[in-house]
Amino acid sequence: MPAHVRRPMVAGNWKMNGSKALVSAMTQSLSEVSLDNVDVVICPPMPLLACVEPNKFYLGAQNVSQYDAGAYTGESSTSILSELNVRYVIVGHSERRELFAEDDQVVVQKVQAVLNAGLTPIVCFGESLKVREEGNYLEFLYAQVDAVLNGIGAKIKDCVLAYEPIWAIGTGNTASPEQAQQVHAKVREHIAQEYTDIAAGLTILYGGSVNAANAAELFSQQDVDGGLVGGASLKTDDFIAICQAANNLD
Numbered sequence: 001m002p003a004h005v006r007r008p009m010v011a012g013n014w015k016m017n018g019s020k021a022l023v024s025a026m027t028q029s030l031s032e033v034s035l036d037n038v039d040v041v042i043c044p045p046m047p048l049l050a051c052v053e054p055n056k057f058y059l060g061a062q063n064v065s066q067y068d069a070g071a072y073t074g075e076s077s078t079s080i081l082s083e084l085n086v087r088y089v090i091v092g093h094s095e096r097r098e099l100f101a102e103d104d105q106v107v108v109q110k111v112q113a114v115l116n117a118g119l120t121p122i123v124c125f126g127e128s129l130k131v132r133e134e135g136n137y138l139e140f141l142y143a144q145v146d147a148v149l150n151g152i153g154a155k156i157k158d159c160v161l162a163y164e165p166i167w168a169i170g171t172g173n174t175a176s177p178e179q180a181q182q183v184h185a186k187v188r189e190h191i192a193q194e195y196t197d198i199a200a201g202l203t204i205l206y207g208g209s210v211n212a213a214n215a216a217e218l219f220s221q222q223d224v225d226g227g228l229v230g231g232a233s234l235k236t237d238d239f240i241a242i243c244q245a246a247n248n249l250d
């Protein structure tokens with residue numbers, strides 16, 4: 001199979017950072033560069049979604065409620081996100097799983113809500129350092145992916161996946177290109193056992209200390225279809241360099 005048959009994507013997850021000023025700066029910077037060969041997604045904090053006019057990029061949310069509407073103080077529904085021009089929603093990020101106790105069941109409910117609204121979930125999975133060191137990380141990752149597959153079946157084709165090893169998030173310890181490629185290829189193979197054609201076309205992003213210096217090598221791996229970027233997505237120059245690395249792949 002030729003390298004990079006799938007269109008690359010770079011998504012910036014601002015987490016609980018950023019400002020209206022950063023929205024303006026990022027929008028301006030992205031408007032000045034040509035990024036025709038990559039889908040760029042910006043995921044600012046919820047309230048800032050309303051300030052963004054997605055132009056040469058898509059808008060993503062970092063979270064969503066699994067419920068449609070009602071007495072859920074502090075939550076936001078898919079229909080509200082849709083009104084704000086959101087196209088992607090990050091689901092199952094390790095910070096949501098760990099800090100907000102979102103288990104596989106909640107992850108599946110959120111993925112279903114996002115798909116039902118016609119939006120695209122960016123479904124995150126990833127192992128802790130302990131699990132990696134114990135050596136059984138692939139089984140751990142398959143179980144996370146299987147929970148989603150069991151919930152949505154062939155609708156996995158409408159999802160983007162993101163491998164985010166927890167030990168690489170915000171630590172500066174990026175997975176090596178070989179480590180990322182191994183997991184991406186194995187997870188794709190795993191999904192292909194039941195969904196052969198879908199697996200070949202699935203976008204699988206890598207996330208965890210992606211930066212302007214390491215992006216090109218990570219993205220050049222055959223099964224790494226781009227990145228989900230945290231810290232480096234808060235600096236316009238760095239984020240644009242990462243988008244260009246994905247844009248300029250052979």
Ligand SMILES: O=C(CO)COP(=O)(O)O
Pocket residue numbers: 013093164168169170171172207208209210228229230231232
């Ligand atoms: O969690 C991440 C993106 O969702 C990765 O964060 P960092 O790029 O800051 O390691």
